[in-house]
Amino acid sequence: MKPGSGFSQKIVIVGVLVLIVGVLAVLSREFLTITNLTNVTRQVAFVVITGSAVTLLMISGNFDLSIGSILGLTGMFSAFFVSAGLPLWLSLIASTLIGTATGLLNGVMVVLLKIPSIIATLGTMYAARGLALVITGGNSIHLGLGPHFTLLGRGFLGPLPIMLVITLVILAIFFFIESKTILGKYSFAIGGNKRTALLSGINVGAIVILLYVLVGTLAGFSGTLMASRLGVGQAMVGQGFEFDVIVAIILGGTSLEGGEGSVFGMLIGAFIVGFIANGLNLLGIHSFYQSILKGAVLVGAVLLDRAFKERIKG
Amino acid sequence: MNENILEARHLAKSYPGVQALQDVSLDIRQNTVHCIVGENGAGKSTFIKILTCAEERTSGQIFYKGREYRPRSIREAMNEGISTLFQELTVVNQLTVEQNLTLGREKSWCGVLRKPDPVEGVFRFLRDFAPDISLQAKVSSLSYAEKQVLEIVKAFGVEANLIIMDEPTAALSEQETKRLFSVIRDLKNRQITVIYISHILDDIFSIGDYVTVFRDGRVISTSKVTEIGKEDLIRMMIGKAVNENYVPRPVDQAQKVLEVRDLATDKLRNISFDLHRGEIIGFYGLRGAGKSEIGYALYGLDVVKAGTIRIKGRLARFALPKDSLRRGIAMIPEERLSEGIIPKLPIRSNISITNLRKLATLGVVSAKLERQTAEKYARLMSIKARSIEQRAATLSGGNQQKVVVSKCLNAESRILIMDEPTRGIDVGAKEEIHKIIRDLAGQGVAIMIFSSEYPEIVNLCDRIFLLSEGEIVKVLDNMDADAEQIMHLITKGRRNKGEA
Numbered sequence: 001m002k003p004g005s006g007f008s009q010k011i012v013i014v015g016v017l018v019l020i021v022g023v024l025a026v027l028s029r030e031f032l033t034i035t036n037l038t039n040v041t042r043q044v045a046f047v048v049i050t051g052s053a054v055t056l057l058m059i060s061g062n063f064d065l066s067i068g069s070i071l072g073l074t075g076m077f078s079a080f081f082v083s084a085g086l087p088l089w090l091s092l093i094a095s096t097l098i099g100t101a102t103g104l105l106n107g108v109m110v111v112l113l114k115i116p117s118i119i120a121t122l123g124t125m126y127a128a129r130g131l132a133l134v135i136t137g138g139n140s141i142h143l144g145l146g147p148h149f150t151l152l153g154r155g156f157l158g159p160l161p162i163m164l165v166i167t168l169v170i171l172a173i174f175f176f177i178e179s180k181t182i183l184g185k186y187s188f189a190i191g192g193n194k195r196t197a198l199l200s201g202i203n204v205g206a207i208v209i210l211l212y213v214l215v216g217t218l219a220g221f222s223g224t225l226m227a228s229r230l231g232v233g234q235a236m237v238g239q240g241f242e243f244d245v246i247v248a249i250i251l252g253g254t255s256l257e258g259g260e261g262s263v264f265g266m267l268i269g270a271f272i273v274g275f276i277a278n279g280l281n282l283l284g285i286h287s288f289y290q291s292i293l294k295g296a297v298l299v300g301a302v303l304l305d306r307a308f309k310e311r312i313k314g
Numbered sequence: 315m316n317e318n319i320l321e322a323r324h325l326a327k328s329y330p331g332v333q334a335l336q337d338v339s340l341d342i343r344q345n346t347v348h349c350i351v352g353e354n355g356a357g358k359s360t361f362i363k364i365l366t367c368a369e370e371r372t373s374g375q376i377f378y379k380g381r382e383y384r385p386r387s388i389r390e391a392m393n394e395g396i397s398t399l400f401q402e403l404t405v406v407n408q409l410t411v412e413q414n415l416t417l418g419r420e421k422s423w424c425g426v427l428r429k430p431d432p433v434e435g436v437f438r439f440l441r442d443f444a445p446d447i448s449l450q451a452k453v454s455s456l457s458y459a460e461k462q463v464l465e466i467v468k469a470f471g472v473e474a475n476l477i478i479m480d481e482p483t484a485a486l487s488e489q490e491t492k493r494l495f496s497v498i499r500d501l502k503n504r505q506i507t508v509i510y511i512s513h514i515l516d517d518i519f520s521i522g523d524y525v526t527v528f529r530d531g532r533v534i535s536t537s538k539v540t541e542i543g544k545e546d547l548i549r550m551m552i553g554k555a556v557n558e559n560y561v562p563r564p565v566d567q568a569q570k571v572l573e574v575r576d577l578a579t580d581k582l583r584n585i586s587f588d589l590h591r592g593e594i595i596g597f598y599g600l601r602g603a604g605k606s607e608i609g610y611a612l613y614g615l616d617v618v619k620a621g622t623i624r625i626k627g628r629l630a631r632f633a634l635p636k637d638s639l640r641r642g643i644a645m646i647p648e649e650r651l652s653e654g655i656i657p658k659l660p661i662r663s664n665i666s667i668t669n670l671r672k673l674a675t676l677g678v679v680s681a682k683l684e685r686q687t688a689e690k691y692a693r694l695m696s697i698k699a700r701s702i703e704q705r706a707a708t709l710s711g712g713n714q715q716k717v718v719v720s721k722c723l724n725a726e727s728r729i730l731i732m733d734e735p736t737r738g739i740d741v742g743a744k745e746e747i748h749k750i751i752r753d754l755a756g757q758g759v760a761i762m763i764f765s766s767e768y769p770e771i772v773n774l775c776d777r778i779f780l781l782s783e784g785e786i787v788k789v790l791d792n793m794d795a796d797a798e799q800i801m802h803l804i805t806k807g808r809r810n811k812g813e814a
Binding site for chain 2: 176180181182183185186188189192193195196198199200201202203259260
């Protein structure tokens with residue numbers, strides 16, 4: 001990692017993660033077991049997969065609140081398609097593409113209709129959730145899914161969970177996009193200064209739409225994985241998921257104004273949130289308290305980060 | 315009355331890399347209209363910002379009503395009775411006239427608003443000045459001039475003794491200007507002193523008592539308006555207005571790279587000119603004359619309503635800046651920080667951004683090529699930085715501008731549009747940028763310069779286009795340029811504007 005690309009931020013966030021792991025390892029014997037860590041990784045995987053694309057989007061200075069609803073919608077559709085007799089692979093592709101289309105809709109609203117991204121994706125968030133409810137009539141789809149439906153979510157590839165392999169592949173792709181490609185560099189430029197980016201000959205609108213499409217696609221893919229993991233298609237899955245992703249990204253040092261951030265930071269942020277929730281479960285602390293702690297960690301991490309940055313400057 | 319309401323002594327203000335004010339000493343007499351003139355960047359605005367505490371001075375003293383004056387906030391300056399009428403009006407459109415006049419000084423019982431006293435001074439003042447503005451009118455329904463009057467009335471409401479007006483007539487029609495002048499005369503009768511900043515010399519002779527000329531951050535002179543002529547003022551404003559640094563270049567008239575005919579946009583009319591290989595042409599005019607707008611039209615930012623643009627004889631149409639860049643036109647925008655650079659990113663990324671495709675295969679950027687490109691330009695432009703990884707935000711103005719020039723060259727541009735290429739850059743770096751511009755022209759790049767600094771235009775450009783109100787009013791060869799005539803031409807026409 002080069003200096004100037006948020007190196008200090010990455011040290012801080014990794015430090016926080018190590019601290020949390022250390023404390024939890026001391027407090028709970030079960031924490032540092034393979035079973036438990038695999039378990040956390042599975043839970044965090046959804047945030048990481050979708051978050052990879054959302055990080056780039058937020059680096060470009062845009063926002064997406066609709067990912068949780070997209071997750072619910074596409075998960076429902078993947079079960080719906082399979083129960084309607086579509087082959088598994090086709091239903092996977094089709095439901096992921098529904099996520100892609102939703103992302104395109106978001107991009108068009110934000111770029112072409114010039115609706116502020118929070119409003120546009122808030123609209124999508126409600127509409128997509130509603131659509132999922134309308135199609136299922138509020139019921140869950142679990143009949144006629146067949147034995148292979150849960151393969152992606154629960155299966156193993158050799159010793160590794162398939163979910164883990166998928167997550168690693170997607171992470172690798174986005175590490176690469178972020179640091180090595182035109183798309184990655186343009187995202188930083190647009191978030192850093194949209195006007196300059198436009199004057200530098202970047203087709204800002206097209207790039208932002210592309211980023212929304214990527215986010216929609218990965219949220220859609222996460223939805224089908226989630227349905228596979230749960231073994232059921234349910235319209236209400238993924239409520240609050242958007243905030244889990246955004247919290248992970250912000251913990252990871254991505255600036256809300258854009259221009260700064262990293263997929264790596266998001267990954268660490270996702271694990272911080274995941275470990276805290278897991279650790280508190282192991283310690284037998286009620287989930288109500290977990291929510292309080294999650295909020296405190298978010299605000300605390302941002303303050304810590306700022307204090308650290310100011311010390312470096314001064 | 316001969317008392318000074320305000321005395322400035324040895325004021326100085328420096329920014330990193332820029333000495334905006336140097337040794338400014340100035341007396342403002344009570345009950346006068348004191349005009350301040352100077353070109354853009356001469357230090358007028360900085361002086362005003364220090365008076366109103368929008369900026370902190372680096373050194374020097376100000377005495378106000380005989381006492382040392384050192385406000386810590388804009389609020390405190392207002393409480394002292396110094397009020398400013400900025401070019402961007404600060405009235406709140408969504409509120410009524412009455413609400414605007416009492417904004418921040420509302421009377422209440424424990425937070426519950428009380429009806430304002432209708433005979434309160436500020437309302438009486440409004441009736442005197444503008445009887446046709448109703449207290450209950452929504453401010454959004456008022457004209458610009460009426461809003462300005464409202465702003466003056468508001469200043470009176472905070473019991474201002476000194477009102478500073480920054481280019482107050484810039485957006486006014488002739489009739490509105492006359493009304494503003496009568497308001498200003500009336501202010502004098504009410505024991506209010508006015509500091510009046512303007513480009514428009516005619517205004518100064520109609521309304522001013524004293525005039526101070528600023529140039530390059532210094533006070534050149536202060537005199538009674540009745541004792542000075544327009545020509546003297548112009549001479550003092552632009553200083554050594556000779557083209558002593560101009561080196562005539564042999565321009566090959568056969569190699570026409572850009573031909574613009576009858577170009578029109580919302581802000582421009584009938585713009586026609588040719589640009590040749592290796593030529594530098596300059597566009598000179600006041601703020602709002604349409605300099606930047608020509609750049610916007612050629613750079614795919616403003617919609618071209620009529621006319622044609624030909625590059626090397628081929629018709630061109632631009633919908634986005636990327637289209638212009640592809641045809642070899644690059645623009646160095648006026649606002650370096652908000653349009654030129656991406657402050658958070660390193661020099662390397664700022665330079666490579668215009669032509670990443672060249673450095674990439676299938677969308678994957680070669681880190682090595684990117685570094686080499688940035689290093690090449692950093693060397694070529696002698697950008698002073700620790701390394702190409704330094705964030706652009708931390709560079710001095712001159713070095714930032716070199717980064718912007720680099721990114722334009724990286725796009726392999728043969729036509730460079732430079733909008734105020736040395737604004738806010740200190741004198742030494744200015745010379746360096748000018749040298750870069752001449753060198754580029756020497757290498758065959760065709761350059762258009764928009765500048766409001768006359769010496770810059772006359773020292774660089776082979777031909778000079780004078781702009782006024784969105785039209786080219788005259789074209790001069792460098793050798794025929796005459797400062798006084800030019801100032802006459804570009805300030806003319808300003809007053810012939812009716813209510814649109």
